[in-house]
């Protein structure tokens with residue numbers, strides 16, 4: 317049994333303690349990265365960078381969550397950063413092509429500051445709208461008890477896992493089913509973008525992006541998805557997971573939470589405080605019931 321992490325010594329930038337921590341965590345960090353990043357060299361860089369960031373920001377460790385959650389949060393966001401750099405455009409339209417999108421950076425003509433500001437505003441609006449549509453789609457799937465659909469979509473479109481690897485992970489004989497989930501999900505999200513109320517320009521930009529006709533905005537699907545917490549389950553599902561209860565929705569929690577920094581931190585917190593978790597879940601159930609009653613009356 318290895319000694320627990322000595323946070324005080326880490327905060328004092330004690331070399332010996334950092335070396336010990338690095339040696340004891342490195343294998344698990346590599347394993348985490350290896351599941352997501354194919355490039356071996358990149359894996360080393362990501363793990364090294366994560367330790368550097370961890371050393372630099374060690375004062376920010378939340379004692380309630382602990383060092384491990386802190387370290388894995390950093391690692392998770394480094395992995396996402398890397399995947400983004402690798403594939404700045406996650407969506408290659410509605411086609412089913414497997415190849416990663418190639419993106420050539422061409423020196424853009426100089427723009428005036430107001431043009432730059434307008435473009436930034438458009439891009440932010442597009443990201444928020446896409447995130448909201450993605451969230452609405454996840455809620456539709458949850459309502460239909462189609463938990464695995466969200467897990468498959470998130471694996472392929474958001475985390476960039478290949479169709480055939482996803483098929484294996486979810487126990488499908490071939491990747492046709494996975495491609496279908498991706499295709500129908502993107503199509504429905506495009507419809508939801510259309511349905512959601514938004515200014516014409518933003519909606520046009522997102523739809524053009526999704527249909528691959530044009531790239532009026534630089535839109536990162538994974539970023540929109542995670543900022544909107546599109547697939548993040550309701551807290552009561554996480555509480556149930558922390559209490560090791562089983563339910564159909566746990567399929568989604570199991571696939572989503574380990575890769576989601578917010579949900580995995582929340583889960584760690586719930587596991588550390590089961591009583592608080594139970595109370596929170598009861599409160600949420602109550603809130604939902606009230607909302608449902610309110611809807612009926614309306």
Ligand SMILES: [Zn+2]
Nearest residue numbers: 548576578579
């Ligand atoms: Zn989440």
